[in-house]
Amino acid sequence: MIKLQIKNMVCPRCIMAVENVLNEMKVSAIEIRLGEVLLNQELKTDELSTFKSKIEKLGFELLDDKNSALINKIKSIIIGQIHEKNENFVLSELISFKLNKEYSQLSKLFSATVGMTIEHFAILQKIEKVKELLVYDELSLKEIAFQLDYSSSAHLSAQFKKVTGFTPSEFKSLGNSERKGIDGI
Template structure:
């Protein structure tokens, strides 16, 4: 049996959910972003208790098909952008369509109607968040970041970054360094 959980976005989330299932003595076959595969179907009381405990951790148990599909799309994109850099060179629509075993236009329409933005805009937003992360780490140059995230050029990355955030990557980096210095002065 698979259950779907909203707001699982990183490996720490997976660990927190695994710990919760262990505490509740619910046998888990596998956990990945937004999905938990169980060895058995949950009783109604177990499901209710699980839902309450997940909420206390900032997660949400998803019951309806639309919410599950939207969360699966988001989790696949987050995983792709933040954890599978080498995969970013693939076609997003093909990736989602194959992974979710559904027609991309149906997924796209559902996502847009539910979330108020397109899958492409959500994907770009995640890529920009990843760029911010990599700029803060200060381990890669802007060219290396552009290459890693499959931008055609540094200019393309910079234009998309500015369009999304209102500032250039260089300005973002300078702001973060200034804030860091102020914290260090404390």
């Protein structure tokens, strides 16, 4: 079994895009998940080159560096936790558990490589999720705060204003124009 690490592959649509590339190339995958593709056999040099070229056109990057792959896994865990809310864990404990490494080591690597802390990246992801939920207009601010594990709607509002420059109600009146894709953070 061969594992390919892919950077910027952070949402279900990304998985479908990579799956389409593999189908187009007539390469079958065992599994395709956030940041990874598992194949039965190694790609030939020309196939690997074609695959790399095609996914780069889609905004992805084939990783060959262990640290880059680890950073990508950290981002995928954070995005999964915030946008899909699969587990109810403290983020640092979840990352450490899933990667079987000390959080302090992962945190230092992330900060040095990405230029921001894991916590700041998580906050930016949370704010993007808040924006999404505000645009949908199905939940109150209090419900959004509860869903995203904020201590209160006041805490959420303060953090939202600090990051975006807008209050949640001001943002809501702007509509969809200020949102970023989760892979654009």
